[in-house]
Amino acid sequence: MDQKFDPATLDVRIYMRELGQSARAAARALARAERATKDRALIAMAAELRAHGAQLLEANRADVERAKKEGCDAAFVDRLTLTAGSIEQMAAGLEQVAALEDPVGRITDLVRRPSGIEVGRMRVPIGVIGIIYESRPNVTADAAGLCVKAGNACILRGGSEALHSNQAIAACVRAGLAAAGLPEAAVQVVAIADRAAVGELITLSEYVDVIVPRGGKELIARLARESRIPMIKHLDGVCHVYIDEAADIEMAVKIADNAKTQRYGTCNTMETLLVAAAIADRALPPIARIYLAKGVELRGDAATRRLVPEAKPATEQDYHTEWLAPIVSIRVVAGLDEAIEHIAKYGSQHTDAIVTGDRSRAERFLREVDSSSVMVNASTRFADGFEYGLGAEIGISTDKLHARGPVGLEGLTTQKFVVLGHGEVRNQRGGD
Amino acid sequence: MDQKFDPATLDVRIYMRELGQSARAAARALARAERATKDRALIAMAAELRAHGAQLLEANRADVERAKKEGCDAAFVDRLTLTAGSIEQMAAGLEQVAALEDPVGRITDLVRRPSGIEVGRMRVPIGVIGIIYESRPNVTADAAGLCVKAGNACILRGGSEALHSNQAIAACVRAGLAAAGLPEAAVQVVAIADRAAVGELITLSEYVDVIVPRGGKELIARLARESRIPMIKHLDGVCHVYIDEAADIEMAVKIADNAKTQRYGTCNTMETLLVAAAIADRALPPIARIYLAKGVELRGDAATRRLVPEAKPATEQDYHTEWLAPIVSIRVVAGLDEAIEHIAKYGSQHTDAIVTGDRSRAERFLREVDSSSVMVNASTRFADGFEYGLGAEIGISTDKLHARGPVGLEGLTTQKFVVLGHGEVRNQRGGD
Numbered sequence: 001m002d003q004k005f006d007p008a009t010l011d012v013r014i015y016m017r018e019l020g021q022s023a024r025a026a027a028r029a030l031a032r033a034e035r036a037t038k039d040r041a042l043i044a045m046a047a048e049l050r051a052h053g054a055q056l057l058e059a060n061r062a063d064v065e066r067a068k069k070e071g072c073d074a075a076f077v078d079r080l081t082l083t084a085g086s087i088e089q090m091a092a093g094l095e096q097v098a099a100l101e102d103p104v105g106r107i108t109d110l111v112r113r114p115s116g117i118e119v120g121r122m123r124v125p126i127g128v129i130g131i132i133y134e135s136r137p138n139v140t141a142d143a144a145g146l147c148v149k150a151g152n153a154c155i156l157r158g159g160s161e162a163l164h165s166n167q168a169i170a171a172c173v174r175a176g177l178a179a180a181g182l183p184e185a186a187v188q189v190v191a192i193a194d195r196a197a198v199g200e201l202i203t204l205s206e207y208v209d210v211i212v213p214r215g216g217k218e219l220i221a222r223l224a225r226e227s228r229i230p231m232i233k234h235l236d237g238v239c240h241v242y243i244d245e246a247a248d249i250e251m252a253v254k255i256a257d258n259a260k261t262q263r264y265g266t267c268n269t270m271e272t273l274l275v276a277a278a279i280a281d282r283a284l285p286p287i288a289r290i291y292l293a294k295g296v297e298l299r300g301d302a303a304t305r306r307l308v309p310e311a312k313p314a315t316e317q318d319y320h321t322e323w324l325a326p327i328v329s330i331r332v333v334a335g336l337d338e339a340i341e342h343i344a345k346y347g348s349q350h351t352d353a354i355v356t357g358d359r360s361r362a363e364r365f366l367r368e369v370d371s372s373s374v375m376v377n378a379s380t381r382f383a384d385g386f387e388y389g390l391g392a393e394i395g396i397s398t399d400k401l402h403a404r405g406p407v408g409l410e411g412l413t414t415q416k417f418v419v420l421g422h423g424e425v426r427n428q429r430g431g432d
Numbered sequence: 433m434d435q436k437f438d439p440a441t442l443d444v445r446i447y448m449r450e451l452g453q454s455a456r457a458a459a460r461a462l463a464r465a466e467r468a469t470k471d472r473a474l475i476a477m478a479a480e481l482r483a484h485g486a487q488l489l490e491a492n493r494a495d496v497e498r499a500k501k502e503g504c505d506a507a508f509v510d511r512l513t514l515t516a517g518s519i520e521q522m523a524a525g526l527e528q529v530a531a532l533e534d535p536v537g538r539i540t541d542l543v544r545r546p547s548g549i550e551v552g553r554m555r556v557p558i559g560v561i562g563i564i565y566e567s568r569p570n571v572t573a574d575a576a577g578l579c580v581k582a583g584n585a586c587i588l589r590g591g592s593e594a595l596h597s598n599q600a601i602a603a604c605v606r607a608g609l610a611a612a613g614l615p616e617a618a619v620q621v622v623a624i625a626d627r628a629a630v631g632e633l634i635t636l637s638e639y640v641d642v643i644v645p646r647g648g649k650e651l652i653a654r655l656a657r658e659s660r661i662p663m664i665k666h667l668d669g670v671c672h673v674y675i676d677e678a679a680d681i682e683m684a685v686k687i688a689d690n691a692k693t694q695r696y697g698t699c700n701t702m703e704t705l706l707v708a709a710a711i712a713d714r715a716l717p718p719i720a721r722i723y724l725a726k727g728v729e730l731r732g733d734a735a736t737r738r739l740v741p742e743a744k745p746a747t748e749q750d751y752h753t754e755w756l757a758p759i760v761s762i763r764v765v766a767g768l769d770e771a772i773e774h775i776a777k778y779g780s781q782h783t784d785a786i787v788t789g790d791r792s793r794a795e796r797f798l799r800e801v802d803s804s805s806v807m808v809n810a811s812t813r814f815a816d817g818f819e820y821g822l823g824a825e826i827g828i829s830t831d832k833l834h835a836r837g838p839v840g841l842e843g844l845t846t847q848k849f850v851v852l853g854h855g856e857v858r859n860q861r862g863g864d
Contacts, residue, residue: 375851387545405849426814
């Protein structure tokens with residue numbers, strides 16, 4: 001591992017500014033790089049990870065031991081731990097990203113204007129991406145791969161508990177870049193544990209074009225307040241399934257079951273089930289039986305509890321809550337309008353689904369629910385970059401501008417206008 | 433004019449929050465509105481403007497008189513002044529926006545995934561747009577029209593010198609909304625001159641989704657620093673034309689002339705001319721003759737001054753300067769690489785053009801110059817919403833995320849994912 005600085009005398013601000021400057025310089029080389037070069041780098045990174053498995057595991061062991069000593073819980077240690085299998089997964093992930101189409105340089109929407117000029121849009125890298133993430137070392141390789149493929153430089157700041165693991169992975173990433181003739185500074189992994197590094201990173205507006213924060217809601221909310229750089233982020237996933245009166249009961253039960261219980265801890269898991277009053281007596285009892293059999297705690301309004309006596313009373317706060325656990329909030333609503341109102345009031349604009357056989361109500365739901373993913377007759381669990389065919393994702397955005405929903409390679413690029421002329425000049429006055 | 437508040441007891445913060453709340457509520461109705469309803473509103477606004485021409489001129493007269501009394505300069509008063517012609521222009525502009533296609537609700541990129549779900553993107557309104565602009569009353573009508581057509585509510589804060597004119601226009605806009613059955617709160621024009629209103633507007637993150645600041649660079653820079661809301665903006669337009677050694681001289685002269693002299697005060701006007709050394713002795717003298725004949729002051733490097741003795745020496749700062757005046761900076765560069773370097777260092781990522789007959793150099797320029805508009809063999813003056821076929825523009829963005837370049841109706845919308853299923857649930861584990 002190369003450590004070019006002396007931590008004892010390190011000034012965090014100077015260190016982070018230097019990372020920023022060299023990332024900015026590297027970004028121009030990355031933006032120019034051909035697809036073949038970028039793919040060669042990714043494939044070389046994968047080979048490096050495989051070739052240095054022993055070193056990666058050793059570096060990781062140091063992190064894991066310290067985390068255990070410091071009393072981190074089992075789930076935390078589990079996310080932190082690398083295995084031969086997870087190293088292979090990182091390597092295979094990089095190869096999968098190499099196989100994806102390169103969005104950069106693609107020109108679309110080219111039209112000839114009355115003046116004679118042709119106007120289109122070219123997809124281009126964003127520049128420098130800053131990513132702040134929890135102590136999951138695999139994110140270091142995954143994020144590096146996506147950023148490089150999209151032609152961006154990146155500054156990666158993983159959880160301080162994963163410092164050694166991340167530095168070991170960073171060495172493989174740098175070796176891969178070098179093997180393809182790309183600047184090693186294109187991927188910089190913050191090499192200091194000092195949490196002040198995060199505060200510096202989100203204010204490096206001169207060198208960093210966008211920040212992708214991952215992790216807990218409170219952390220992201222704080223970063224969003226303090227950042228001077230645009231962010232691609234989501235705070236929480238209070239996702240809904242609405243069972244319309246025109247739903248097929250069997251389909252509704254299957255979707256409500258899957259959306260809640262397939263995985264409890266993911267952001268696209270349903271947290272609140274809304275059921276139209278006209279179908280509640282037929283739809284709710286069979287769903288409730290499944291939930292109860294799986295140990296899911298039910299919290300419902302009065303109408304729900306009349307049909308499902310096992311449900312506890314739901315509080316106002318329950319409907320705002322992202323459970324991330326085997327608990328579900330339930331409400332019986334008069335119909336589509338009330339469902340849309342409920343989602344607008346309590347939802348987090350992440351992912352919401354309607355189950356219905358009625359086309360016009362499906363269309364109203366699609367149009368009027370203002371969430372990053374809106375679904376008809378499908379489980380909210382599908383809100384995912386792989387499931388959507390993006391190839392991989394850096395995260396899911398509930399922001400409205402730029403990237404919304406799962407963010408893949410395209411979300412790590414932007415578009416500029418290109419004008420192809422033949423000597424045209426502007427003759428009429430006007431415009432700014 | 434309805435004035436529902438007492439300015440004497442007005443609390444700016446409360447007033448602005450109330451505007452925000454009612455804009456947010458109105459935004460949902462706007463988002464739902466069909467194209468026909470929105471178009472009816474725009475056409476009714478146009479009719480109201482035409483029907484109330486006398487009142488508009490009277491309200492404007494009060495603003496103009498005060499501006500003159502306060503010593504505002506002639507250009508300022510000119511921009512502030514309404515005439516029968518400019519009122520007709522506002523009305524016609526609204527009708528033109530009504531004739532544009534409605535981007536809202538359009539589903540694109542629909543693909544069927546292996547799981548069976550179909551995934552696509554639907555274009556949707558952003559929500560509430562805050563627009564801060566100088567004392568040009570016509571912007572009030574133009575911005576209202578674009579926002580309404582794109583399905584957004586908006587809060588418009590024009591220069592305080594145009595307060596009476598803007599309120600008179602606002603009354604026509606509200607009447608048009610009401611005629612179409614849309615909420616009048618969909619367009620709210622700040623009715624107080626207090627400059628604190630701007631500071632409040634840019635912190636109403638709960639109610640306002642995006643801010644479009646217009647006006648001077650210093651004002652926009654300050655707003656960008658203080659805003660808690662994403663912005664669509666540009667600070668300056670230091671635009672370049674690079675004449676490559678493979679340029680057609682006649683075309684190069686025509687474009688360099690037009691880009692600089694067709695209008696001096698616009699943001700897409702060329703401010704710096706770069707000329708490849710190999711062609712400088714043939715290209716520069718004829719361009720310089722035209723500039724000198726038109727009274728354009730030349731500031732060049734040593735190589736330029738050898739060919740054009742009339743040029744003054746250019747300083748480092750000159751190359752950073754957006755002249756907005758009959759002054760042009762000139763530099764002779766070794767070739768494409770140096771031109772791209774110069775633009776990266778001194779440019780403002782607004783609009784840059786190359787004149788060349790060499791296809792591969794044109795492609796490199798298109799790809800490697802990181803500006804919102806990049807052009808081949810055309811005048812920078814084409815960087816404009818009308819010229820690009822956007823129908824109208826709310827401004828030109830040099831930001832990288834969301835909207836880049838001229839921002840029209842589409843830039844006032846965003847996209848969400850839509851998933852059309854048939855009862856699919858997710859079976860494999862994984863993903864967040």
